[in-house]
Amino acid sequence: MCDSAKSVAVLASGTGTLLKAIIDNQESRYRVDLVVADQICPAVQRAKNAGIRTAVVPMEENRNAWNEKMVAAVASVDPDLVVSAGFMCLLGPAFVKEFAGRTINTHPSLLPAFPGAHAVRDALDHGVKVTGCTVHYVDAGLDSGEIIAQRAVEVEAGDTEFELHERIKKAEREQIVHLLHHAELVNGKVVFNV
Ligand code: GRF
Numbered sequence: 001m002c003d004s005a006k007s008v009a010v011l012a013s014g015t016g017t018l019l020k021a022i023i024d025n026q027e028s029r030y031r032v033d034l035v036v037a038d039q040i041c042p043a044v045q046r047a048k049n050a051g052i053r054t055a056v057v058p059m060e061e062n063r064n065a066w067n068e069k070m071v072a073a074v075a076s077v078d079p080d081l082v083v084s085a086g087f088m089c090l091l092g093p094a095f096v097k098e099f100a101g102r103t104i105n106t107h108p109s110l111l112p113a114f115p116g117a118h119a120v121r122d123a124l125d126h127g128v129k130v131t132g133c134t135v136h137y138v139d140a141g142l143d144s145g146e147i148i149a150q151r152a153v154e155v156e157a158g159d160t161e162f163e164l165h166e167r168i169k170k171a172e173r174e175q176i177v178h179l180l181h182h183a184e185l186v187n188g189k190v191v192f193n194v
Contacts, residue, residue, distance in 0.1 A: 008030050
C-alpha cells in the first residue's frame with residue numbers, strides 16, 4: 001500500500017469536461033502529470049491552462065507505430081495510473097500490456113450494454129429507461145475490461161442524445177473523481193477502496 005499522491009496521466013480527445021473535473025479535484029491523493037490527446041482539442045488547452053504537461057499523438061494508419069508513440073508519451077512521466085477520459089481511440093495491445101492493471105476508462109453506458117463510440121445514441125435507440133456510466137480496466141477489447149464501478153442515470157421522456165449525455169457526464173465526473181480519491185497501488189495494479 002502506498003499513501004503518497006498518485007501520478008496520473010489522462011488521455012482525452014474532446015471537450016475535456018471530465019479532464020477538468022479530474023484536474024479541479026486534485027488533492028493530496030493524486031496529481032495529473034500529463035495529458036495526452038490524439039488531436040488538438042479543448043482538453044489540451046484545459047491542461048495547458050492548468051500548467052500540466054501535454055502531448056498530442058495523432059492517429060496514424062500504422063496502428064502499431066501509433067501505439068508505440070502513445071506508450072513512449074505516457075511512459076515519459078512514469079505514471080501510477082492512466083485514465084482514459086473521453087479518449088476516442090482504441091488502445092492497442094502494446095499500450096495495454098505496458099500499463100496493464102493501471103489503465104482505466106470511463107464509458108457513458110452501463111457496460112456490457114452499449115460499448116463503442118455511440119453509447120448514448122445506442123441506448124436511446126434501444127429505448128432503455130435506465131442507462132449510466134462505467135469505469136473499467138482497459139484491456140485490448142472494445143470497452144470490455146473488468147468493471148470497477150457503475151452509476152445509473154434515468155432516461156427522461158423526450159431526452160435528446162445531448163441532454164442524456166450531459167446528465168451521464170455529470171455522473172461520470174463525480175464517479176471518476178471519487179475513484180481517484182480512493183486509488184491504491186497493490187502489486188503494480190491500481191485498486192479502488194470504495
Ligand atoms: C464522456 O462521456 C466519455 O465517457 C466519452 O466521451 C465523453 C467525454 O466528455 N468517451 P468530455 O470531452 O470530457 O466532456
